[in-house]
Amino acid sequence: MQCPFLKEARVRWCRAAGIRKPIPDTRSDDAACRCLSEAFRDCPWVSPEFRRAAPPCPHLEHALVQYCEASPLTRFVPFSEPLLTRCGSDAHKYCDFYLDILRAARPPLQGHEFAAPEDLLYTRNHWWIDLQEQGLCHLGVDAFLARLLSGVERAGILTPRGAAFPAVVFTCGGTDFTATFPARLRIEAVNPHLRLDPRRTLREPYSAGWLFRGSLAEDQTAVLKTLLVSASEARRLMEEDARMVNETLQSRHPAGAVPAMADGGLFEEGLLGLLEPEEALRLLSETGSAAAGRRR
Ligand code: SF4
Structure with missing residues (x-):
């Protein structure tokens, strides 16, 4: 369209x-x-x-x-x-001019919301993908990963172009966390705002915060679809992982000393940057976010 x-x-x-x-x-x-x-x-x-x-x-x-x-x-x-x-295809949904006017279609995340737009597909390790005509696609991280990483200080693209598993390294609280999309595709472009204002991209993970634009061959699309889940399943997974994060924090810290819990019991935005690096990395791998990191 x-x-x-x-x-x-x-x-x-x-x-x-x-x-x-x-x-x-x-x-x-x-x-x-x-x-x-x-x-x-x-x-x-x-x-x-x-x-x-x-x-x-x-x-x-x-x-x-x-x-x-x-x-x-x-x-x-x-x-x-x-x-x-871009203007003649579905890719227009990620154009800055379009988003400036139609931001209401995919508003920035609010409060404790684990939103998942219905027209996208999701991976279990908290990425989304918009599969468009002729194998074109846009992808980024979901609201759960965006909330964990929202205090990000820096973001670096590990796979700027070519055939690769799209990967980004987010630096939070001085620790690097690598988030990797679980399938190989041909990367054609990365979001230029990611380096300049990574927090903004994580506030609007499903629109202005897209991370990669790429393309997939027909057989790659067929394989990828076996890994993807619907929006309702993605919301269920985000809520399940959020509960697991809360329980893990509560079990590891004495009562009354649980760090980084927001009102309402949901973990604080930018949690990974608030924890000790070892705990943050362990927590991330336990949520199955397919992210690994190293201390800077
Ligand atoms: S808003 Fe963006 S995608 Fe739409 S016509 Fe203008 S430049 Fe093209």
Whole structure:
């Protein structure tokens, strides 16, 4: 499905002018356009051999173009421009311009919520994947892992491009935690905001916080689907793992001294950065988050 902000327009421009500036071809300004009337003969750009031609001006070109209605800067691109792949496919849901306007569709996580959007699929080790047309996909971590890691100080991509198991190292409380997607795919891009503002990406893990964009061959997709669970199962797994985190903390610390418990009994946001490194790493591996780390 193409982005609702992707629009089409007919434009015209002058082949003889020093600067190529496409102008939308709207009928309303036809009367004012000297290129369409006899007045074109007075234009300094017109070559002498065209001065006797009938209007419109022979230098005038027309084309069908596309542009983004959500972008603050309008840039017309040819109709078949491959750059528009994102705009012409489901990948538009992860575009910053789109998200700035339609953030309400996938709002940032609130309070104690373990949300899991219905249109995504999930892994048992707390990643999500959006399988799109022609084997394209976006992926990131779910609300459970985002909550554990939300105090992140730094994030580094371990697999920036090519065929790999997508992996990110998150640094929390001075300890590195590696989160790895459990299947190999062809990585085409990573979220550029991850390095600059990793906390923001974890606040919106299902939209602006996507981590990788990639593609899968048909047979890889079939294998991957055997590992994936639905949104309702993902919510159940997140709640089960959250209970396990609480019980583990309570069993390891004397009564009244349980660290990092938020009101309502749910573990504190950014828990991994609040615990001693050994305890944080053990806890993470016990939740099956397929993350391993090392002390910095
Ligand atoms: S740039 Fe983004 S918002 Fe604009 S048309 Fe493309 S996908 Fe949509």
